[in-house]
Amino acid sequence: MSQQQGIFNHLIEQLMALPGVGRKSAQRLAFFILKMESHAAKKIGQAIIDVKDRLAFCKQCNNITEHEICDICASPKRETHKILVIEEPSTLHVIERTGEYKGLYHILLGALAPLPGSKTAAPSIQNLVDRLKKGGVTEVIIATNPTIEGEATAIYLTRLIQPLGVTVSRIAFGIPVGIDLEYADEVSLVKSLQGRREIEKLS
Numbered sequence: 001m002s003q004q005q006g007i008f009n010h011l012i013e014q015l016m017a018l019p020g021v022g023r024k025s026a027q028r029l030a031f032f033i034l035k036m037e038s039h040a041a042k043k044i045g046q047a048i049i050d051v052k053d054r055l056a057f058c059k060q061c062n063n064i065t066e067h068e069i070c071d072i073c074a075s076p077k078r079e080t081h082k083i084l085v086i087e088e089p090s091t092l093h094v095i096e097r098t099g100e101y102k103g104l105y106h107i108l109l110g111a112l113a114p115l116p117g118s119k120t121a122a123p124s125i126q127n128l129v130d131r132l133k134k135g136g137v138t139e140v141i142i143a144t145n146p147t148i149e150g151e152a153t154a155i156y157l158t159r160l161i162q163p164l165g166v167t168v169s170r171i172a173f174g175i176p177v178g179i180d181l182e183y184a185d186e187v188s189l190v191k192s193l194q195g196r197r198e199i200e201k202l203s
C-alpha cells in the first residue's frame with residue numbers, strides 16, 4: 001500500500017467509527033472530503049475538535065454544556081422539585097423553546113432495549129435515581145418517546161422511582177405514536193406536558 005493510500009484508508013477507518021456508517025458510505029464520504037475545497041474540509045475537522053475540546057455532558061442532567069453543570073441546572077429560577085425525563089438533548093431545546101416548562105431535566109442519552117439483543121445506548125438511569133435519593137424532587141415527568149423503547153423505559157423508570165415516594169407522571173400523547181419528540185411541534189408538546197397524568201402505583 002502506498003503512503004497516499006494509507007492516509008486515505010485511515011480516513012475511511014475513522015469515518016466508520018460513526019454510527020450508521022459502513023465501509024461503502026465511509027468510502028463515499030472520504031472521496032467527497034478529498035474533492036472538497038481545503039478550507040471547507042478543515043472546517044469539519046475543526047468543528048469536531050471544538051465539540052470535543054469545549055463541550056461535555058452536564059454532570060447532573062446530561063444536557064450539553066461548556067461547564068461542569070449546565071445553565072438550566074445552575075439557574076436559581078428553575079423549579080427544582082420537578083424533573084422532566086427525556087431521551088436526547090435535542091428534545092430539551094424543543095421544550096425550552098416553548099417557554100412553558102420551568103423545572104429541571106434528566107436526559108437519559110438513549111432508551112432501554114425492550115428485546116434482548118436489540119441495540120440501544122445505555123441510558124443514564126442510575127444518575128437519575130441518585131439525584132432523587134438526594135431528596136427535594138416531588139415529581140418526575142416521563143417524556144420518553146412514544147416508541148417501543150420509550151415505553152419500555154417509562155415502565156422501567158416508574159417501577160424504580162415510585163418506591164422512592166416520588167410522583168411519576170407520563171406526558172399525554174396528542175403526539176403521533178412512533179414519532180421522536182424532537183420532531184413534534186411546539187403546540188403539541190405544550191399540550192402533552194399540560195395533559196400529563198400521574199401513573200398509578202405499579203404493583
Ligand SMILES: [Zn+2]
Pocket residue numbers: 058059060061062063069070071072073074
Ligand atoms: Zn444540567
